[in-house]
Amino acid sequence: MSTATATRAKAPVSNRIGLGLEPYRGLKTTLCAGCGHNSISERIVECFFEMGIDPTQVIKLSGIGCSSKSPAYFLSMSHGFNSVHGRMPAVATGAMLANKQLLALGVSGDGDTASIGLGQFVHMMRRNVPIVYIIEDNGCYGLTKGQFSATANLGSTAKSGIANDLPPIDTCGLAVQLGATFVARSFSGDKKQLQSILKAALAHRGTAVLDVVSPCVTFNDHVGSTKSYKYVRENKVPLQSIGFVPHFEEIHLQEDFAPGTVHEVEMHDGSMLRLEKLEEDYDPTSRLTALDRIELATEQGQILTGVLYVSTDQPSFTEILNLDDVPLAQLGQDRLRPPKSALDTVMEELA
Amino acid sequence: MQAVNASPSREPVTVPEIEVVNDFSIHVATVNGSGSQSSNLVLLRALFEMGIPVSGKNLFPSNIAGLPTWYTIRASKFGFTGRKKEVDFLVAMNPQTAHEDVQSLEPGRAVVYDEPLGLDALRNDLSFYPVPFDPITAAVCPQPKLRKLVRNMVYDGVLAALLDIEMEEIRKGIEKQFATKPKAAELNWNAARAGFDWASENLAKRDPYRLERMDGNKGKIIVEGNAAAALGAVFGGVSVITWYPITPSSSLAEAAQGYLNRFRIDESTGKATFAVVQAEDELASIGMAIGAGWAGARAMTTTAGPGVSLMSEFVGLAHFAEIPVVLIDVQRMGPSTGLPTRTSQGDFLSAATLSHGDTFHPMLIPATPEECFEFGAKAFDVAERLQTPVFVMLDLDLGMNYWTADKFDYPDWDIDRGKVLSEEDIERLQGDWGRYRDVDGDGIAYRTTPGNRHPQAAYFARGTGHDEDANYSEREGDWIRNMDRIQKKMAGARKWLPEPVIEDGPKARVALVAAGTSHEAVREARSQLRLEYGFETAYCRVRGWPFSHATEKFIAEHDHVYVVDQNRDGQLRTLLRRQFPAIHDHLRSVCYYGGMPLDARTITDAIVEREEL
Incomplete structure (x- = not known):
């Protein structure tokens, strides 16, 4: 793949934990040439490498569908789990309960997320499960040959010419409303923006939902589709120009921004997310603003991209549960089995 | 049901000559949500503390309040605590079901009922004890709002008087039940005592049932x-x-x-x-x-x-x-x-x-x-x-x-985490391991868990076809090998499961196989068959599936093996037939699927009929 080769040429030999790029790669993709999902896989490889994340401490999970195949194509040193259709959020939640020190990356599609798995998606966000949840959103079911998904826009046409007669579910709108603490939309073809957003999401602790419009070159890239490369390029409206400075790099004040034009967010790990406003009134820490703007974008046929919402002061699910410092999976018998005196006490009470 | 439909043909009740001590069932009919659960648990606990083997079964509706509910307490000096099919002592508190409850009793049984229900007009072959629950409750509970909740505690006192339940144990039961609510405890105790006092003064004992302290619950819990x-x-x-x-x-x-x-x-x-x-x-x-x-x-x-x-x-x-x-x-x-x-x-x-x-x-x-x-x-x-x-x-x-x-025994075994490879294990293997390789020949492969820091520890878990190293595979050979290995693993599963409990004797030609809660009923049915018909049976209680070799041997050794199932289609029998096709013709079915806890008589009757005893 040409972009992968380009990345390889540019990348430094090793990152801050001494690993080269190779451990961050996966198997050769089996998706169609030009599939947006492949670009996302490349961004994942780059970002995990550049952030210097230990891949052995990452879990990559997916459901069923084209998007869900992709975890095989990156992070070969990470444990992976290709689960059942739409129910990766539950598996990821359970895995994070077992070992809260892991970094969970969920890759899902719009069928997985907005249809069969909508219930799980919603409750994962409501719990603020610590996970980076990427929706590779192409508006159709690629693996079963192009049926509309629930994120297809009203009036968008299928390859056969049939128009979709139902309104879309806006996964980002849902995410903002239901408790996700980092919500962004991007485009698989916008390398720079997607990189910055993904890195910020990796620095976040809580549910980070990234809806990445990722065209299906085989079934949904024609005239009349609102998820085609052409349509997305022409209709995407970035909210911000996004800069991300990881915690292990020094923050340089590059230029003087006019007051009120930049929104800076300090992430959980100390990294800095710098959002240079392209829309003056947009406040990404306000749910109300986000929901309002998302509705407006839908009305106007815009694909709104950027960091739609971010909140860094909500407890994640593993924090709410007040889990032991040692991951539950690593507790020994001495901590798992209460002493005999405890059983004796209960037996006395029941006698 | 009309009250005039009494049964004049039945023999009028007479004062019993033989006492029935510590071997009968009490059946309390109330309305769901009326606080009867507390009264019933106090009763159960009192019998338990008197050393009488006892069980309590709640036969309740899918409802929070308003529908009929029954609680059946079985006292058995022989230690049979499965449900007894016949009701011996009825407490009829629910107008909705009182007539039907009374009509379904066998002759000679006893009924405590709320006086206004007038149940004694229904039959003349039962011992009736009318109790004016409302006036008794009102006298000890000045607040009308609370009367509904303590009214049921009155019958505990009435039963204590009629059945010789020790009031001291009723008191202790109430204290335990309302441990965190001393005011409620006092109110309930007053209600129970009022019931006891009223019954002692106003009711003449006319039924054979009585309870007395014994030593059947030493070291036991409820x-x-x-x-x-x-x-x-x-x-x-x-x-x-x-x-x-x-x-x-x-x-x-x-x-x-x-x-x-x-x-x-x-x-x-x-x-x-x-x-x-x-x-x-x-x-x-x-x-x-x-x-x-x-x-x-x-x-x-x-x-x-x-x-x-x-x-x-x-x-x-x-x-x-x-x-x-x-x-x-x-x-x-x-x-x-x-x-x-x-x-x-x-x-x-x-x-x-x-x-x-x-x-x-x-x-x-x-x-x-x-x-x-x-x-x-x-x-x-x-x-x-x-x-x-x-x-x-x-x-x-x-x-x-x-x-x-x-009392439960503290586990005397160490926790078994199975075959899990650590960082050191992977290092020792020089990274040469595969998630689904059958290294030990038992079909059980080694696994790693996420977070293992060894660079070669990770594998990809998936529901799709995979080879020994967890790689995606649609190859015929990989698929069959994997399926066969899992089958081998499961064939060895019985080694880790509890063995059956077998009771056999040289005279037993006929046997029973059961699992789970059928056990209490089977135990008692075998006793009934022995005492009433002189018929010995063997018994194998399975406790795990796949079944063990001992179960197969047991079935093979008996001509007629009755498999007791609490479902219509004989599901336990089907599993036995599936695993032991060669001896499936030994198997017969006793199926109960009425939704009540299984009782012994249902099994006994089925075997008596099939064996023509």
Whole structure:
């Protein structure tokens, strides 16, 4: 793949934990040439490498569908789990309960997320499960040959010419409303923006939902589709120009921004997310603003991209549960089995 | 039912010549939500403290308040605590069911009833004790609002007077029941005493039933199976419980949460060594448990039949990706919503091979609270040893009713985490390992868990076809090899499951096979067959599936083997036939599927008829 080769040429030999790029790669993709999902896989490889994340401490999970195949194509040193259709959020939640020190990356599609798995998606966000949840959103079911998904826009046409007669579910709108603490939309073809957003999401602790419009070159890239490369390029409206400075790099004040034009967010790990406003009134820490703007974008046929919402002061699910410092999976018998005196006490009470 | 439909043809009741001591059933008919559960538990506890072997079974509707409910207490000096089919002593508090309750009694039985119901006009072959509950209650409970709640405690006092229950034990039972509410305790005690005083002064004993102190409960406890299984899980080292509320399993998860809060919060940090999550549905609860099992927790979910149905796809994934997880199924009557508050053994077949394709899930089947505790703990070892979903099959009767049991033994075995490779193990193997390689020849492969820091530790878990090294594969040979290895693993599963309990004798040509709560009824039925018909039987109680060689041998050695099932289609028998096709013609069925806890007489009658005794 040409972009992968380009990345390889540019990348430094090793990152801050001494690993080269190779451990961050996966198997050769089996998706169609030009599939947006492949670009996302490349961004994942780059970002995990550049952030210097230990891949052995990452879990990559997916459901069923084209998007869900992709975890095989990156992070070969990470444990992976290709689960059942739409129910990766539950598996990821359970895995994070077992070992809260892991970094969970969920890759899902719009069928997985907005249809069969909508219930799980919603409750994962409501719990603020610590996970980076990427929706590779192409508006159709690629693996079963192009049926509309629930994120297809009203009036968008299928390859056969049939128009979709139902309104879309806006996964980002849902995410903002239901408790996700980092919500962004991007485009698989916008390398720079997607990189910055993904890195910020990796620095976040809580549910980070990234809806990445990722065209299906085989079934949904024609005239009349609102998820085609052409349509997305022409209709995407970035909210911000996004800069991300990881915690292990020094923050340089590059230029003087006019007051009120930049929104800076300090992430959980100390990294800095710098959002240079392209829309003056947009406040990404306000749910109300986000929901309002998302509705407006839908009305106007815009694909709104950027960091739609971010909140860094909500407890994640593993924090709410007040889990032991040692991951539950690593507790020994001495901590798992209460002493005999405890059983004796209960037996006395029941006698 | 018209009151004039009395039964003049029946023999009028006479003063009994023979006393029936510590061997009868008390059946209390009340309205759901009227506080009768407290009165019934106090009664149960009083009998227990008097040393009388006793059980209490709640026959309740799917309702919070207003519908009829019955509570049946069985006292048995012989230690038979299964449900007794016949009601001996009826307490009729519910106008909706009183007539039918009275008409269904055998002659010679006794009835305490609320005086305005006028039940004594219905029949003349019963001992009737009319009690003016309202005036008695009003005299001791000045606040009208509370009368409804303490009215039922009056019958405890009345029964104490009529049946010689020790009032001191009633008092202690009330104190225990209302331990955190001293005012309520006092009010209830006054009500019980008023009932006792009124009955002592106004009722002349005319029935044969009496209770007296004995020594049958030394070292015993009273416990529900759900609480016992929850305790088992806690002492088995459970670390993640994910569940969705469903009768009759909810109280199991709630009990576990209670015990975990007490015993598994680190004293120095205040942090939990467990996670309990009420999920959004059963699809999520099993998914979370599987995710946790994959990542190395000792994970479980609790559910009932409808939840098991919903979990089907995920359980197939866990079977095929070989992920340990424990499912406790507290069975209720299906199909569909069925009878949600009635008991059944209707999930044996669906649990055993849940999901599509060739699947197979070991089951542990406890019959007593002691076994709920033991299997509730051991199930995690079996699941992690076999790296597969394991079912623990309770039922509503065992899970939600109170049973007397021996005190539970503290586990004398170490927790078994199965074949898990550490960083050092992978290093020693120089990274040469494969997730699904049959290294030991037992079909059980080695696994790693996420977070293992060795660069070659990771593997990709998947429900799709895979080769020995967990790579995606659609190759015919890879698929068949993998399926055959899993079959080999399951063939060895019996080694890790509890052996059957067999009682045999040289004279027994006919045998019974049963599992779970059929046990109490079978025990008593065998006694009935021996005492009433001089007919000896052998008995094999299976406690795990796949069944052991001992079960096969037992069946082969007996000509007629009656398999007792609490379902219509003989599901336990079907599993036996499936595993032992060569001897399937030995097997006969006794099936009960009415939703009540199984009683001995139903089994006895079936065998008497089939064996022409």
